[in-house]
Amino acid sequence: MRVPARREPVRVAPDMSKHIAMVGVPAVSHVLPGLEVIRELAARGHRVTYANDPAVAHLIEPTGAELVPCTSTLPVADNAWPADPIAAMDLFLDDAIQALPQLRAVYDADPADLYLYDIGAYGARALAESQGRPFVQLSPTFVAWKGYEDEVAAQLWALPGADAHRAKFAEWLASCGATTLDSDAFSGRSPRALALIPRAMQPNADRVDDSVTFVGPCLGDRASLGGWTRPADAGKVLLVSLGSAYTRQAAFYRECLAAFGNLPGWHVVLQIGKYVDPAELGEVPANVEVRSWVPQPAILAQADAFVTHAGMGSSAEGLHAGVPMIAVPQAAEQFMNADRLVELGVARRIDTADATAESLRSTLLELVADPDVARTSAGLRDETRAEGGSTRAADLVEELLP
Template sequence: MSRRAHIAMVSIPAHGHVNPSLELIRELVSRGHRVTYANDASFAEVVSSTGAELVPYRSTLPRPGEPWPEDTAAQLDVFLDDAISMLPQLRAAYEHDRPDLFLYDIGCSTARILAENWGLPCVQLSPASVAWEGYEQDMAPLMEWLRTDPGAVAHHRRYTEWLASCGVAQPDSLGFVGRPPRGLVLIPRALQPHEDRVDRQRFTFVGPCFGDRSGQGSWQRPPGAQKVVLVSLGSAFTQQPAFYRACLAAFGGLPGWHVVLQIGKNLRPDELGAIPANVEVHPWVPQLAVLEQADAFVTHAGMGGSQEGLACGVPMIAVPQASDQFANADQLVALGVARRLDTEQATPEALRSALLQLTEDPQVATRLAALRKQSREEGSAARAADVLEAEFLSETRAAAR
């Protein structure tokens, strides 16, 4: 049994951080809970579609199309500056409307600060892999960079000092972000490195929370298309005309294959040259609807696309572009269901060879079938909501408070 509670979700205005939580938010609202969702006003429509109430704050993160610094430490500072700006806004918004539970994205340490200040429970929602026991030793090059790079050292000193000034009990910036008191991991266990060494008292894997996406539109496999390959680098890495031309050269006219090419909103099809007859080009496609009918997927290996590929049982050619995509690509390769081609390696010959090898290997098909079954069985918004209600919103807990 659970009671109607006020649950506050806090996230940043980035689709890769917002989208993974939307079905859980919708599920909590459907169970009668009041859910407020703190985010930039630019995400008002996305938030309202779940039934949650938007609590607007002004984010300082770069808007779509605005430049980010190239230096990694400077990028971290961008997120820290946003958190510092966000905290007083959230404190004012929730001071007289305190929730029973804070949920927060990995990019929103502000929610955990408020929870600690006010003695409230909080749960981190992770749309990416989490730290495991021995992480620091296994990631020695990264940890060495954090300890020695002047920009990284300055960043974490400033972060730690800010946490201390906010009254956080253990203001170590790395531990504060990477070791939450409680966390739900919104990815398949198969995509978590060293999954067997993740602290199950701290983290619970609830898998990807897919929901009804009919509102995004549909896609139908063309008559006569024997096999379909989807090519998509998501929404943030689409300024890649040379890569798209390589895909056209690799797959255009390939017997039996139909190609769905998503190029984003900033490129025009005529910039790619002649489009082969077996290729359709779009600025955007309903990705999951295509993958459910596809036979292969050329992806940048973002976590969203990677888990959608596994859920649909589709072999992948991973062409990572940034951040965790390189690790995701390596994890997919380790699972035996993908080939990794970095951008400079993604020649027409390499792309075509990878496609044919992956789709003609029966062992790849067997592994994909098992992973597809595992992914669909472990993930659901209902399971995630059950965990939250059992641990934080039960009648017993309510009575004790």
């Protein structure tokens, strides 16, 4: 399958170029989805700055954006996220509180004409509101729908520690210059948001209001991360990846080697992340290449199947490529995403405890032999690509520039 040729960006006249600032958090799953939007805006001639931790400078700088160092306190280096959702929310709030002075030190003297911000970068919205500047949320996952507060958020706010978190959030908002003082409204719905996911992955999409536009995944070749060429003798290609965060799964990878190693006609790319030593895998069959990191969209464009943790980014990339998937969810919203992929008719779900070599192999062979799965995958691929990606996202951003 081929990815359509990328449209050349339309450059704006020098006197019409603007300063657009993106503010993010250094989690790779939050950085990658919006990178091509940033690249597109910079290619059109806008001055784009990107405030984020220097740890992700290698991802940001190739886009043409100017990195604004903003140190983060989020535990992304060792992936030591707490299991308690309120504790995790506290981490994002604390990070925003310490990030805002860093943002002010740069942007009070050099304000952006428009601010883009990640869902976890609360400091950006506070800064934009205090400056009276327009702002747009770039969401790498699903957004709230009408009724979300009662159906989902109410359960969260009933957890221990929730009242203290909301009180701390409200106290910060009252003192930081924000104009939206209700913490639920501030951290929830944005007045304007671009969802960088396929509409097909959005729960209750019919109840999402017009403040949100679904532009689908914004993908590029990620050439700076290295390329990939399909072996000439590969009859079929399988990509196995649990993303960037939940990759301490040596036992699962060994099951994959037993399932797919020496499978006739198949070439397998196995991404193991940075936490597993390849030596833990034992003998690697000749038809398997093991990598710590891969340019995922480039491989999916040439793949025939995908074993994924069903993170939103990977789910969206799988739909964009039209590749049948085996979803092995690991945490958070991945279980919901896995069920949605199954509901759409393009995937089978296998929980980690059930992911034996036998179940993985039989599921793969059944999945790729199913003509209904192939037909549905192709249809959703076309729908996802029609949402416009980075080109449409950049067009919408430019429409909102003052």
